[in-house]
Amino acid sequence: MTSLDSVLDKDGVRLTVDDAIATVTLTNPAKRNAQSPALWRALTEAGRALPGSVRVVVLRGEGVSFSAGLDRQAFTPEGFDGEPSLLDMGRGPESELDALIAEYQEAFTWWRRNDLVSIAAVQGHAIGAGFQLALSCDLRIVADDVQFAMRETSLGLVPDLTGTHPLVHLVGYARALEICATGRYVHAAEAERTGLANLVVPAAELEGAARDLAGALLAAPRDAVIETKALLGGAVSRTYDEQRAAERAAQGRRLRDLAGALD
Known part of the structure; x- marks a missing residue:
């Protein structure tokens, strides 16, 4: 996906903006876009740097793989330069460990902004x-x-970068447990069948398919998409009657806004 303006390019992350569509690209294909604390901080920075005009963000990885996971250097005694190793993290105070993981998680949270x-x-x-x-x-x-x-489980760890919540909601508890506990591969057909993937396309068509979907998402008025996303995002945690009330409130806001625009 081509873009007009490069906003950020550092530590394996490039953010480009083309009007209402931003593209975040992982740019270390030689290491299959392996991740590190520096990359996570760059992802967090990319989220904060998005202009207010952006409505859709496409995340992609250069090369043959999207991301092969945590850089193996993290598992060495010395870890990354200037960063605590995994062993150092485990030996440190609990409050510092919690704060550090929370910092890393920030790279994974902003993608679901309403x-x-x-x-x-x-x-x-x-x-x-x-x-x-x-x-x-x-x-x-x-x-x-x-x-x-x-x-992560096969390494004696747990998935701690916000992935457990969406995984359970997409595929259900039992399948999520089996995927995490066995560490097995989930291929395209299963990903589409279980809801992990909205669409499967030939590799050569991936960029074009993402571009087409981004364009389609821009067709509806922005405020209507924001309200709809918030409604759907909260539906699981609400009762049926609470969701009905949330729908009424959201529709009321939309009708008032539309009426106000015509007055």
């Missing part, structure tokens, strides 16, 4: 942190060669 619709365009491997990053988005278009896997 004023945006985010699309992950996923090809090849999306492993561990890569899987969780794809799950951070509202929608996922995947290439027919996609391979999702949650490998």
Whole structure:
């Protein structure tokens, strides 16, 4: 996807903006877009740098894989330069450990803001942190060669980058547990069948499909999409009657806004 304006380009993350559509690209294909704390901070910065005109964000990875997960350097005793290693994190005070993980999680949270619709365009491997990053988005278009896997449990860890909540809501508790506990691959056909993927396309068509979906999402008025996204996002946690009330309130706001525009 081509863009007109480069807003950020650092630590394996590039943010470009083309009017109402922003593209966040993982730019380290030589390492299959492996992730690090520096990359997570750059992703957080990208979210904060989005202009107010942006309505749709497309997330993609350069090369053959979307993201192969956490860079293996994280599992060495020395870890990343200037960062605490995983072992150092485990030996530190509980409050510092919690704060550090919370900081890392910020890279994965802004994709579901109500004023945006985010699309992950996923090809090849999306492993561990890569899987969780794809799950951070509202929608996922995947290439027919996609391979999702949650490998944290096999390493003695848990998925902690916000991926468990959307995974359970998309595929259900039992399947989510099986995927995480076994660390097995989920391929394109299963991803589409279980709701992990909205659409499966040939790898050569992935960019075009993401561009087409982004354009389609811009067709409806922005405020109507924002209200609808908020309604759907809160539906699971509301009772039936609470959801009815939320629908009435949202529709009331829309009707008042439309009437006001005509007065």
